[in-house]
Amino acid sequence: MKEKLKIAVVGAGLGGLTLAILLEKAGYNYTVYEQAPQLTRLGAGINLYPNTTQVMKAIGLLDQMLAVGNRPESWLNREWDTGRVYFAQLEDEWEEQFGAPHLHLHRGDLQSILSNAVPAHRVQFGKCLAGLDEKGGMTRLTFTDGSTADADIVIGADGVNSVVRDILLGPELPTYSGTVAYRAQYPTKLLGDYKVGSDGAKFWSDDRHPAKEDRHLIMYYLTKARDEIYFVTGSPDPNFEGLSPVDVDHAEMLEHYEGFHEDVIRLIKAAPHISKWPLLVRKPLSLWSRGRIVLLGDACHPMKPHMGQGAGMAIEDAAVLFRCIDTAAGDYSGAFDLYRANRFERTSRVQALSNRNIWMRYPTDPTWCYGYNAMTVPLVSPARQVAAGQQATAA
Ligand SMILES: Cc1cc2nc3c(=O)[nH]c(=O)nc-3n(C[C@H](O)[C@H](O)[C@H](O)COP(=O)(O)OP(=O)(O)OC[C@H]3O[C@@H](n4cnc5c(N)ncnc54)[C@H](O)[C@@H]3O)c2cc1C
Numbered sequence: 001m002k003e004k005l006k007i008a009v010v011g012a013g014l015g016g017l018t019l020a021i022l023l024e025k026a027g028y029n030y031t032v033y034e035q036a037p038q039l040t041r042l043g044a045g046i047n048l049y050p051n052t053t054q055v056m057k058a059i060g061l062l063d064q065m066l067a068v069g070n071r072p073e074s075w076l077n078r079e080w081d082t083g084r085v086y087f088a089q090l091e092d093e094w095e096e097q098f099g100a101p102h103l104h105l106h107r108g109d110l111q112s113i114l115s116n117a118v119p120a121h122r123v124q125f126g127k128c129l130a131g132l133d134e135k136g137g138m139t140r141l142t143f144t145d146g147s148t149a150d151a152d153i154v155i156g157a158d159g160v161n162s163v164v165r166d167i168l169l170g171p172e173l174p175t176y177s178g179t180v181a182y183r184a185q186y187p188t189k190l191l192g193d194y195k196v197g198s199d200g201a202k203f204w205s206d207d208r209h210p211a212k213e214d215r216h217l218i219m220y221y222l223t224k225a226r227d228e229i230y231f232v233t234g235s236p237d238p239n240f241e242g243l244s245p246v247d248v249d250h251a252e253m254l255e256h257y258e259g260f261h262e263d264v265i266r267l268i269k270a271a272p273h274i275s276k277w278p279l280l281v282r283k284p285l286s287l288w289s290r291g292r293i294v295l296l297g298d299a300c301h302p303m304k305p306h307m308g309q310g311a312g313m314a315i316e317d318a319a320v321l322f323r324c325i326d327t328a329a330g331d332y333s334g335a336f337d338l339y340r341a342n343r344f345e346r347t348s349r350v351q352a353l354s355n356r357n358i359w360m361r362y363p364t365d366p367t368w369c370y371g372y373n374a375m376t377v378p379l380v381s382p383a384r385q386v387a388a389g390q391q392a393t394a395a
Pocket residue numbers: 010011012013014015016033034035036045046047048127128129130157158159160161162163181183232277279296297298299305307308309310311312313314
């Protein structure tokens with residue numbers, strides 16, 4: 001059965017590759033279609049919290065990630081100008097409690113470890129999906145180069161501008177949130193003798209900031225050797241136009257962060273190159289699947305990245321979707337309903353919280369978020385969820 005079922009995964013991003021690894025391990029017949037001609041070490045940093053590294057541990061890749069990434073000894077939530085610490089995250093305590101670490105990586109290194117775990121013949125690069133047609137029990141994928149492929153089920157892991165989503169729900173661009181992320185990564189040696197105050201930190205503005213608007217800067221090392229450093233911000237920019245990143249000069253960013261702590265100013269000044277990314281969002285989608293087509297990750301629940309959980313949710317989705325497919329016994333529509341029923345509430349909660357940018361500023365118990373193990377969490381059927389909801393209402 002597994003070998004006969006043809007699965008198409010659209011997108012070799014963080015969610016799509018995690019799903020591919022799980023399908024590979026279980027002996028499925030699948031192909032990943034990726035629009036890019038190849039994967040490159042472009043991009044930025046990524047924060048993986050215990051709910052995400054738990055999945056990496058289960059698929060056997062955590063040790064490789066720990067060999068290249070930085071497991072922070074400290075992560076400080078700090079006041080924007082004085083640097084006063086509001087809350088030092090309990091890194092060791094949480095690793096022990098949740099059985100998996102907090103980890104910082106270069107996104108390209110993460111993607112490369114994931115893609116190396118997928119046999120080369122399973123990933124087709126340069127395949128940009130343009131259309132899907134359901135015919136005779138199969139779905140035909142059409143790519144922009146005119147080629148086609150057939151599959152029994154299609155998983156849209158094609159990110160925030162998902163074509164699969166557009167096909168399911170009609171074309172609709174994601175919404176610009178009004179906030180941009182300034183980003184830069186570079187060799188730590190460019191900071192000269194200056195030492196930043198911790199392995200990782202978030203500098204939060206408050207009412208004393210003259211702009212009276214939420215803005216922050218997050219910094220951390222990208223490598224275990226701490227020889228590459230990264231920053232990413234959340235900064236209001238109501239006038240930003242377009243949906244793609246642009247390069248900016250230092251003066252613009254320094255103006256936004258005037259008066260911030262010296263770590264922040266030094267990090268900005270030392271950056272050889274800074275880019276500015278519009279942060280895109282969507283409201284929680286009512287529909288995640290139709291027939292043999294289903295969505296995961298940013299394709300169905302993109303969010304502002306302020307909680308560091310966008311990739312985490314895509315990776316959790318991949319794990320839960322795999323488990324639902326694996327127990328489906330041919331009923332894929334049922335499997336997709338089970339998947340959504342078990343993911344909708346959690347991803348919507350994270351989406352809403354991440355968009356508000358309040359997570360971890362002050363002492364926080366993260367158990368509901370970091371203590372979730374997508375590989376083992378019991379899967380509750382949609383019918384049982386409805387019954388539980390009715391009981392709660394009656395009570
Ligand atoms: C500034 C910023 C900082 C972030 N920081 C963090 C963080 O610290 N921690 C965290 O967990 N998350 C973070 N995120 C969010 C995270 O990057 C995303 O949530 C995550 O990458 C989503 O994974 P995905 O697999 O759904 O999509 P993606 O990783 O975006 O992958 C989609 C893939 O689909 C491909 N594709 C697209 N269209 C097509 C097509 N038509 N045909 C074929 N292939 C296609 C793309 O090329 C890409 O490879 C951040 C995001 C931003 C913007």
